[in-house]
Amino acid sequence: MTSFASDPRVTGHVSVKVVDAATGKTIAEHEPDAARTPASNMKIVTAAVALRVLGPATTLPTTARLQGGTMYLVGGGDTLLAAGAGSPSAVKGRAGLDDLAEQAAAKARAAGVTNVELAVDSTLFQGPVRQPEVSGANTGFIMEMRPLAVMQSRNQAGAYTPNPDLSAGQAFAAALSKRGIAVTAVNRASSPAPASAKEIGKVQSAPVRDLVDFALTESDNTTADALGHLVAAKSGEKPTFDGAGRATVAELKRMGLDTKGVVVADNSGLSASNRLNAALLTEILKQAGSCDRCRLAALASGLPVGALTGTLDDRLNGTAAAGRLRAKTGTLADATSLSGYVQTSKGRLLVFSILVGDLKEGSLAQGKAAVDSFAASLAAS
The missing domain is CATH 3.40.710.10 (DD-peptidase/beta-lactamase superfamily)
Incomplete structure (x- = not known):
């Protein structure tokens, strides 16, 4: 010693x-x-x-909720979402936005809704999206702190891109459009999805372990x-x-x-x-x-x-x-x-x-x- x-x-x-x-x-x-x-x-x-x-054994949910002509994409902490189908044996991409869109689109159509505005609910996490002392080059080692993202919002070069929650929203909107649900706008919700909004889809992350x-x-x-x-x-x-x-x-x-x-x-x-x-x-x-x-x-x-x-x-x-x-x-x-x-x-x-x-x-x-x-x-x- x-x-x-x-x-x-x-x-x-x-x-x-x-x-x-x-x-x-x-x-x-x-x-x-x-x-x-x-x-x-x-x-x-x-x-x-x-x-x-x-x-x-706890898993992190990403849900879709519907009220009138507004659909909410609600983040539950999963930053490793797949843009396409989820993989049941994976950690990265266990939950997929395609799977969520499949559930949500079917229930929206059943309710007679084919056009929606998409509100991305990122309100689970609050405060600054970066620890204030983590700056300069160190910001290249972490995503903005949002409660949902597609594969941590990295580009092809591996760099983290801004607004990961909105990027996930855009990917979800594209998946909905392929299933007959037109998305007229994608915005970040200013407040949590209302309790009266009906859950129409849910996917789960890999467990905490x-x-x-x-x-x-x-x-x-x-x-x-x-x-x-x-x-x-x-x-x-x-x-x-x-x-x-x-x-x-x-x-x-x-x-x-x-x-x-x-x-x-x-x-x-x-x-x-x-x-x-x-x-x-x-x-x-x-x-x-x-x-x-x-x-x-x-x-x-x-x-x-x-x-x-x-x-x-x-x-x-x-x-x-x-x-x-x-x-x-x-x-x-x-x-x-x-x-x-x-x-x-x-x-x-x-x-x-x-x-x-x-x-x-x-x-x-x-x-x-x-x-x-x-x-x-x-x-x-």
Whole structure:
């Protein structure tokens, strides 16, 4: 541990904790309670609270409602809609707008309605569509925070495009027109769809456990922040970035965790204002790894595997950690992190968290290399 903390490649401040999963005994630590910038290790926290508050089997509805000549497309938090037919086995595109249009068009025609104005109801999420501190180049790593989108509103180059909810509305309108329903206008609703509007179609996202897997494995910022907003709404907070932060911290306290120094500015980890510590992250991972049937049991499976999957597919190659480490990565310009589980050469399972913040400019790559070297040494022990 001393050698890692004093590694010249680590130009910032370190918070580390390593625990034996079987006994709970601390194997090594260095300032484990110090608050550090977690980067995408924040998604471990988000995964835990989403699984606990929303439930692993919960799905997110996208519905169509009709009142008179107005049809409402109501977003329920699914940002991974397919423009065409949904795929029952997929995470991205489980629900499809074609399927929703098929249901809605049939019921609209049955009611004698063949011309509608489409109102896109995005009111489930409130407040700014971006965390205020996430600006500049970092805006290229996340969609505007809206409760519905077709495949997160990415263009052919992979870039996020503005007004994802309205783009989904346009895709839905096109699907309706193919089924004999003329759409005369597509606008964003200024208020929620009225309770008197009749539901005429519904499609459901993949369950939360699969969305958590996707957010962790691919380090998907949009899914993480959408889950945070949904946690806020379910917890009685405003579904905003601030509300999500309050709801997240409150749930951590309900888990019996010490939240001193914890700051949740967003649930993706893009904000540089976020603060976590290694002790808290290892405790969450311990809880997730020690329950077979509790809601947290779904967390570990989403963590990338060293040299094999997700954001670790090109790291730890040729080391003892390849294939034996499952952990969440985290990267910002001045911070790097890695937290998860590793099996040692003797078959011992360790829970660990490594947070490095305040890296000097230009030293990120060497800092990540030092983290990987330390993680590999745990596997080789």
